[in-house]
Amino acid sequence: MARIAFILADDFEDEEFRVPYDQVRQAGHEAVVIGLEAGQAVRGRQGREVVTPERAARNVSSRDFDALVIPGGYSPDVLRLDIDMVGLVRDFFRAEKPLAAICHAAWLLVEANIAEGRLLTSWPSLKTDLINAGARWVDREVVEDGHLITSRHPGDVWAFCEALLRQVAQGNSPRVDSPLLREELWAQPAMVH
Numbered sequence: 001m002a003r004i005a006f007i008l009a010d011d012f013e014d015e016e017f018r019v020p021y022d023q024v025r026q027a028g029h030e031a032v033v034i035g036l037e038a039g040q041a042v043r044g045r046q047g048r049e050v051v052t053p054e055r056a057a058r059n060v061s062s063r064d065f066d067a068l069v070i071p072g073g074y075s076p077d078v079l080r081l082d083i084d085m086v087g088l089v090r091d092f093f094r095a096e097k098p099l100a101a102i103c104h105a106a107w108l109l110v111e112a113n114i115a116e117g118r119l120l121t122s123w124p125s126l127k128t129d130l131i132n133a134g135a136r137w138v139d140r141e142v143v144e145d146g147h148l149i150t151s152r153h154p155g156d157v158w159a160f161c162e163a164l165l166r167q168v169a170q171g172n173s174p175r176v177d178s179p180l181l182r183e184e185l186w187a188q189p190a191m192v193h
Helices: 014-026 075-079 083-094 103-111 124-132 154-170 182-187
Strands: 003-007 030-035 067-070 099-102 142-145 148-151
Touching (some): 003 014, 003 083, 014 030, 014 067, 014 099, 067 083, 067 154, 075 103, 083 099, 083 103, 099 103, 099 154, 103 148
Parallel strands (some): 003 030, 003 067, 067 099, 099 148
Antiparallel strands (some): 142 148
């Protein structure tokens, strides 16, 4: 059984939390909600979920868990302002444990300075932020670049969960090393000499 952390603040995307949380638990793993403050309830953006974090980010470390899930919505914009949350994300990255970010959660990857050189996807409005942080951005349902797992939006949540649970059970995916992927080649403007 793995122990998987979920980090949340107010205005998280309800489905991007609930579906992975339930899938993790149904797979027999422990799911632990971490917030800015333990015991202080946070609300989902759609108003369907109210969750009370069990632990505060300042009181945990990547050593306590096997994977990290970051739901999207506006929660990641709040979380990226907290040094303990950013440090926790960076610690998971350095520990090479599965780190799964969906939708706007990629903001935390930028803030933690871990997007550079990685193949990632996100909500489309974060594309420029990720490219400016040195990432290679693609429009795909789910992207696995080593232990980083990213998805675009709630419609991708099932593929996102599948990738997360596979990495927890079987280990990290290989790194994506090619400088340009096929779809990136087609998206490039013609070179003018």
